[in-house]
Amino acid sequence: MPLLEVDHVVVQFGGVTAVDEACFAAEAGRVTGLIGPNGAGKTTCFNVISGLQKPTRGAVRFDGRKVTSVPVHRRSKRGMGRTFQRLEAFGSLSVRDNVRVAADIHRGLLGAVRGLGSSSRGGVDALLERVGIAAYADERADSIPTGTARLLELARCLAGDPQLLLLDEPSSGLDETETDDFGDLLRDLAAEGRAILMVEHDMDLVMGVCDEIHVLDFGSVIASGTPQAIRGDAAVQKAYLGYAPDDEHPAEHPAEHPAEATRTDLPLLGDDTTVLPAVGASPLPGGAR
Ligand SMILES: Nc1ncnc2c1ncn2[C@@H]1O[C@H](COP(=O)(O)OP(=O)(O)OP(=O)(O)O)[C@@H](O)[C@H]1O
Numbered sequence: 001m002p003l004l005e006v007d008h009v010v011v012q013f014g015g016v017t018a019v020d021e022a023c024f025a026a027e028a029g030r031v032t033g034l035i036g037p038n039g040a041g042k043t044t045c046f047n048v049i050s051g052l053q054k055p056t057r058g059a060v061r062f063d064g065r066k067v068t069s070v071p072v073h074r075r076s077k078r079g080m081g082r083t084f085q086r087l088e089a090f091g092s093l094s095v096r097d098n099v100r101v102a103a104d105i106h107r108g109l110l111g112a113v114r115g116l117g118s119s120s121r122g123g124v125d126a127l128l129e130r131v132g133i134a135a136y137a138d139e140r141a142d143s144i145p146t147g148t149a150r151l152l153e154l155a156r157c158l159a160g161d162p163q164l165l166l167l168d169e170p171s172s173g174l175d176e177t178e179t180d181d182f183g184d185l186l187r188d189l190a191a192e193g194r195a196i197l198m199v200e201h202d203m204d205l206v207m208g209v210c211d212e213i214h215v216l217d218f219g220s221v222i223a224s225g226t227p228q229a230i231r232g233d234a235a236v237q238k239a240y241l242g243y244a245p246d247d248e249h250p251a252e253h254p255a256e257h258p259a260e261a262t263r264t265d266l267p268l269l270g271d272d273t274t275v276l277p278a279v280g281a282s283p284l285p286g287g288a289r
Contacts (some may be wrong), residue, residue: 001064002027003195004164008207009058011044011219018044018221020057026164026197031190033206034199035236036216043085043197044164045216049197050082051075062164065270078108081162083153091142093151095133095152098141098239099124102156124159132181150183160199164171165189166197171205183209207231211278 002025019041026032027159047053051072059068067075075084089098103124117284128134130149136144141152146235150173157165158231171179179202186209190196200206206213207227215223215230223230230236 004197005059005061007047007059007061009045009060011041011053012056015218019048020218021058022219022221024214024218024221024224025193027164028193028195029190029213030101030211031186031196031198031209033210033213034197035201035206035213036232040216041219042216043168044219045080046168046197046199050080050166059160061142068093069104076160076162077159079163080166081157081160081164083150083157083164083168084168087146087149087151087153089141089156090154092141093141094138095141095144095148096121096124096128096137097158098152099127099155106160127155127158131158131185134176147171147175147178148173150174151178154185162194164195164197165190166199167196169199169201171200171202174239179205180250207225210250 006024007020009019009022010017022041022045024032024034024056041124044053048055048058051067052073055068059066061067062075062078062080067078070078089095092126093101100121105235125134125137128137129186130159131154133144133148133151133155136148136152141149144152150170152169154167171182185204186196186198198210200208204233206231210227213223213225213227214221214228215233215236217235222235222239223233225233
């Protein structure tokens with residue numbers, strides 16, 4: 001049984017259907033990618049999973065139990081950890097203290113008073129070391145580079161020792177070497193038995209580390225599979241380009257969805273019509289609409 005199950009979730013904002021009968025899962029011990037063009041509904045799905053957004057319909061199950069109506073903090077207590085696209089750290093605190101506070105919040109006030117848990121300096125420093133930002137331990141969080149701040153977010157999240165890690169664009173701001181190290185870290189975290197669900201626009205990273213990928217388009221899951229399968233999926237290619245590469249006369253096909261008309265300015269990736277790059281090729285652009 002998957003650790004996380006998203007079951008026919010629908011989210012409507014007025015007349016906008018942001019998530020449309022989405023079904024997907026994330027399993028312990030695996031890195032799962034959630035990708036799709038801008039506005040596809042990825043962040044809304046994360047909000048539903050973590051409890052920030054109540055779905056119009058559908059259910060979220062975590063560790064076999066329905067959590068659709070469970071508040072955010074209780075989901076966190078049960079083992080869900082999340083990082084955000086926007087950075088959440090306390091700017092005036094040091095990097096180390098940010099992680100210490102996150103650990104203390106997770107243990108609860110009583111645990112902190114009794115000195116329970118692992119938010120000792122040694123434990124916090126080990127986390128900083130693990131995510132590769134130990135050199136910044138004494139820096140103020142508002143003075144560190146964006147990529148480092150993303151890793152701080154991850155360290156704060158790991159301070160709660162989550163079973164499920166929800167990572168929203170975790171690699172933005174990281175350089176190539178940092179991204180490679182980050183990919184290795186994700187694999188290690190999954191190997192410990194955690195489930196990782198990641199929204200990410202860097203296709204090299206997604207294709208390189210994910211065991212399984214779910215692709216959202218206009219709120220619906222249009223494909224699920226291994227990186228290999230997703231790379232060759234015609235529906236995925238159409239979602240990103242507006243037409244499938246084997247479509248001989250794309251211009252003759254009117255957009256099936258009004259928003260597709262705005263996708264024609266997507267940059268093509270090289271001279272051929274391969275949409276999803278092979279591992280090692282350039283990152284796929286976010287898929288602007
Ligand atoms: N609070 C809201 N009120 C109204 N519409 C919203 C709200 N939040 C999201 N939407 C709309 O829902 C759709 C899905 O948005 P969402 O942010 O989930 O997509 P996304 O895939 O995360 O996009 P991106 O890659 O740009 O972050 C979009 O059309 C967006 O404009």
